[in-house]
Amino acid sequence: QVQLVESGGGLVQAGGSLRLSCAASERTFSSYIMGWFRQAPGKEREFVAGISRFGINTYYIDSVKGRFTISRDNAKNTVTLQMNSLKPEDTAVYYCAAKSDGRYSSSSGYTSWGQGTQVTVSS
Numbered sequence: 001q002v003q004l005v006e007s008g009g010g011l012v013q014a015g016g017s018l019r020l021s022c023a024a025s026e027r028t029f030s031s032y033i034m035g036w037f038r039q040a041p042g043k044e045r046e047f048v049a050g051i052s053r054f055g056i057n058t059y060y061i062d063s064v065k066g067r068f069t070i071s072r073d074n075a076k077n078t079v080t081l082q083m084n085s086l087k088p089e090d091t092a093v094y095y096c097a098a099k100s101d102g103r104y105s106s107s108s109g110y111t112s113w114g115q116g117t118q119v120t121v122s123s
Contacts, residue, residue: 001112002026004096009117012086016121020081022096022114030054030074032112033104036081038092038119045095047107049081059105064090086121093118 003025012018026032035050049070050059058070069082079096093116102109 002029002032002098004098004112004114006094006096006114006117009094009119011120011122014086014088014121014123016086017082017084018086018119020083020094020096020117020119022079022081024077024079024098026077026098029077032098032100033102034070034072034079035097035099035104035107035110036070036079037095037097037107037110038090039095039116040089040092043092046092048094050104050106051079052104057104083119086119088121088123091119091121 005023008020030053036048037045038048039045051070051072055072067085072079095116096114097110098112099109
């Protein structure tokens with residue numbers, strides 16, 4: 001399994017932006033499909049975005065389309081989630097995750113998880 005460490009969370013006003021980063025320990029980072037999930041208080045963990053191994057394909061849930069952008073830099077072993085036009089309902093702990101098989105558009109099959117980073121959007 002790959003070790004993942006997220007950073008970049010914080011408190012922002014509605015309409016603002018945050019950029020989350022996830023650093024991976026694995027030298028073969030490009031062999032992993034990467035995703036971002038979030039979990040709000042009292043709710044189940046939700047798949048937010050996924051990206052294919054070389055960043056060619058991306059997937060977003062409807063509620064973040066046009067506002068969030070997932071990208072990766074395989075040379076630096078990092079994946080990022082640029083979040084714009086943030087809304088209070090985006091408040092959650094955000095997790096970076098990795099899997100070696102499956103579809104980038106699917107929430108299933110993730111085997112490695114970061115510790116999470118808190119994002120709070122005030123109204």
